[in-house]
Amino acid sequence: xxxxxxxxxxxxxxxxxxxxxxxxxxxxxxxxxxxxxxxxxxxxxxxxxxxxxxxxxxxxxxxxxxxxxxxxxxxxxxxxxxxxxxxxxxxxxxxxxxxxxxxxxxxxxxxxxxxxxxxxxxxxxxxxxxxxxxxxxxxxxxxxxxxxxxxxxxxxxxxxxxxxxxxxxxxxxxxxxxxxxxxxxxxxxxxxxxxxxxxxxxxxxxxxxxxxxxxxxxxxxxxxxxxxxxxxxxxxxxxxxxxxxxxxxxxxxxxxxxxxxxxxxxxxxxxxxxxxxxxxxxxxxxxxxxxxxxxxxxxxxxxxxxxxxxxxxxxxxxxxxxxxxxxxxxxxxxxxxxxxxxxxxxxxxxxxxxxxxxxxxxxxxxxxxxxxxxxxxxxxxxxxxxxxxxx
Ligand SMILES: *Cc1c(COP(=O)(O)O)cnc(C)c1O
Numbered sequence: 288x289x290x291x292x293x294x295x296x297x298x299x300x301x302x303x304x305x306x307x308x309x310x311x312x313x314x315x316x317x318x319x320x321x322x323x324x325x326x327x328x329x330x331x332x333x334x335x336x337x338x339x340x341x342x343x344x345x346x347x348x349x350x351x352x353x354x355x356x357x358x359x360x361x362x363x364x365x366x367x368x369x370x371x372x373x374x375x376x377x378x379x380x381x382x383x384x385x386x387x388x389x390x391x392x393x394x395x396x397x398x399x400x401x402x403x404x405x406x407x408x409x410x411x412x413x414x415x416x417x418x419x420x421x422x423x424x425x426x427x428x429x430x431x432x433x434x435x436x437x438x439x440x441x442x443x444x445x446x447x448x449x450x451x452x453x454x455x456x457x458x459x460x461x462x463x464x465x466x467x468x469x470x471x472x473x474x475x476x477x478x479x480x481x482x483x484x485x486x487x488x489x490x491x492x493x494x495x496x497x498x499x500x501x502x503x504x505x506x507x508x509x510x511x512x513x514x515x516x517x518x519x520x521x522x523x524x525x526x527x528x529x530x531x532x533x534x535x536x537x538x539x540x541x542x543x544x545x546x547x548x549x550x551x552x553x554x555x556x557x558x559x560x561x562x563x564x565x566x567x568x569x570x571x572x573x574x575x576x577x578x579x580x581x582x583x584x585x586x587x588x589x590x591x592x593x594x595x596x597x598x599x600x601x602x603x604x605x606x607x608x609x610x611x612x613x614x615x616x617x618x619x620x621x622x623x624x625x626x627x628x629x630x631x632x633x634x635x636x637x638x639x640x641x642x643x644x645x646x647x648x649x650x651x652x653x654x655x656x657x658x659x660x661x662x663x664x665x666x667x668x669x670x671x672x673x674x675x676x677x678x
Contacts, residue, residue: 325352328351351547369575396566403430405435411560461489463499470506474508481496482516489626512538517624530621547579550577550580610676628653
């Protein structure tokens with residue numbers, strides 16, 4: 288899609304050709320071949336640099352190739368990469384304790400991705416309640432496997448793959464009354480993102496989440512928070528649930544968990560847990576993944592990235608609200624999870640920013656999603672806003 292890069296490495300075209308020939312073409316990719324990264328900057332094979340406001344889709348929260356993360360992965364890789372969950376490892380136990388601390392939940396189950404975390408949460412809700420159904424909300428995104436897809440809103444994701452685990456049951460987001468009406472005696476759990484990511488960076492009122500909690504308690508329904516995108520400092524707190532003070536029964540996490548190393552988990556409150564044999568994952572909680580997650584959590588803590596996320600998020604949103612770009616409908620978000628809704632499709636702006644050295648992406652067609660590493664500086668934010676103003 289990028290036409291006017293002046294000098295292209297000869298490898299550029301050959302890599303894209305190889306992809307076209309051998310990789311299933313399920314992704315719509317931009318015409319960039321990325322090769323390396325440091326902090327908020329990524330570099331392509333032609334030597335061009337970009338300020339990365341995609342961050343692997345809210346994954347690289349501590350920046351690219353943070354030296355502490357690289358060192359932790361190297362060290363653990365030289366010791367032990369994988370063993371079965373038939374055995375204990377010190378790093379897995381340590382990470383579980385650390386997660387209980389930062390989530391305020393009781394126990395965790397480890398897996399490898401966001402959708403796997405949602406599947407685990409759904410299984411845990413069914414086995415805990417003996418009930419089968421789930422209520423989800425409009426514009427939700429919970430993943431692409433059969434269970435998580437059943438609670439994901441977009442028809443185009445779901446329809447070709449029916450039958451899924453249940454008929455659709457979606458109610459408007461930020462509408463507690465509609466949710467209360469949708470719960471029946473068969474409802475095992477309600478699943479919501481405390482801020483919607485793929486649905487367009489939609490921030491509900493704190494009272495909404497509190498109402499949802501109350502409705503779930505009154506109807507004996509479990510509440511699942513999907514924090515796959517909002518976790519690990521993205522919104523300025525360890526987890527987004529802290530903003531509303533609402534405690535779910537089960538929460539999911541993944542994306543930024545391993546600082547870029549694939550990893551997911553669920554955490555559940557006291558009294559909710561899988562029994563022996565009820566669930567498993569071969570790679571879940573591998574020593575290498577756990578070492579990466581521990582290092583990543585340490586960096587967030589040592590470098591005060593929760594505060595930076597909050598402060599730079601406010602600065603960024605302020606600059607975005609005052610920039611001169613036509614057709615901005617709304618700037619919204621929390622911390623460094625920011626959406627800029629336009630009155631038109633944003634694909635062209637994304638392309639034009641890319642050519643000027645800024646990576647952004649577009650969600651829900653009209654919303655520019657800005658989710659840089661939490662290490663981003665004011666100077667880098669100014670540079671991004673300059674590029675947007677020229678777009
Ligand atoms: C990305 C995402 C998922 C799915 O995660 P994968 O690792 O891609 O399976 C689930 N829920 C939310 C809220 C997400 O943003």
